[in-house]
Amino acid sequence: MSTAHISPAAVRASAAYAALTAAHEVGDYLIQRDADATAKGERGPAGAAACARHVATYTAAQALTLYAADRYLHLGLNWRRATAGLALSAATHYAADRCAGRWADDTDSAPLLVRAAHTTGKGTWLKRDPRAGALIDQAWHKACIALAAALTATGR
Numbered sequence: 001m002s003t004a005h006i007s008p009a010a011v012r013a014s015a016a017y018a019a020l021t022a023a024h025e026v027g028d029y030l031i032q033r034d035a036d037a038t039a040k041g042e043r044g045p046a047g048a049a050a051c052a053r054h055v056a057t058y059t060a061a062q063a064l065t066l067y068a069a070d071r072y073l074h075l076g077l078n079w080r081r082a083t084a085g086l087a088l089s090a091a092t093h094y095a096a097d098r099c100a101g102r103w104a105d106d107t108d109s110a111p112l113l114v115r116a117a118h119t120t121g122k123g124t125w126l127k128r129d130p131r132a133g134a135l136i137d138q139a140w141h142k143a144c145i146a147l148a149a150a151l152t153a154t155g156r
Contacts, residue, residue, distance in 0.1 A: 008076075009153050009154055010153075011075075012075050012076070012077060012152070012153035013149050013150050013152070013153035013154075014149075015069055015073055015075055016066060016069070016075070016077070016082075016085065016148075016149035016152040016153050017145060017146060017149035018069070019062075019065045019066045019068070019069035020062050020065070020066060020085075020089060020145045020148060020149055020152075021142065021145055022065060023058075023061040023062040023064070023065035023066070024058070024062065024141060024142075024145055026061050026065075027054075027057060027058030027059075027060075027061035027062060028058065028141070031057045031058070031061055032054050032057065032058070033053070033054070035050065036050040036051070036053050036054040037054070037100070038050075039051075040054055040097050040098065040100050041097065041098060041099060041100030041101040041102050042101075047098070048098070051094055051097050051098055051100075052094070054097060055090050055093050055094045055097065058090070058093055059086055059089065059090040059093075062086055062089060063086055066082055066085075066086070066152070070082070077152060077153070078155045080155075081151060081152050081153070081154060081155045082152045084151050084152070085148040085149065085150075085151040085152030086148065086152075088144065088147060088148045088151055089144060089145060089148040092140070092141070092144035092147075092148075093141060093144070095111075095112070095113060096113055096137050096140045096141060096144075097137070098111050099111045099113050099114050099133070099137065100133075100137070101133075102114055102133075103117065103126045103132065103133025103136065103137075104126050104127045104133070106118045106123055106127075113136075113140065114126075117136055122136065
């Protein structure tokens, strides 16, 4: 395949995905406070606040990394689209992280993503393997980052 057929949006999306994914690792593992990691899945205002604090620092890491990639790679990202991509990443990250510690819960009071995982046949795995919830969480994050990168890269 000739590189002459690769669109500028595809290049921007690839670079945005790389930047957002690198920042995801930093935000999820290096920056996140242990207290927030422990509490973010708890029911009620304390859990919601812990998750919101984590998502704020996570999103800041993604924004800074995306800005650096845009500046130094001359991607020409549209700041409105980049903001929309970051908002999508933040919202979906919050939704997944509210499930922390609750992936094996198969009740009607479980978070939506947990119920969806059980409904789609992941319940036995989630109950049997203590790592399953974290793996589903990370798969969700990566899929949402791909959508955020595509959103970020479109439009000029």
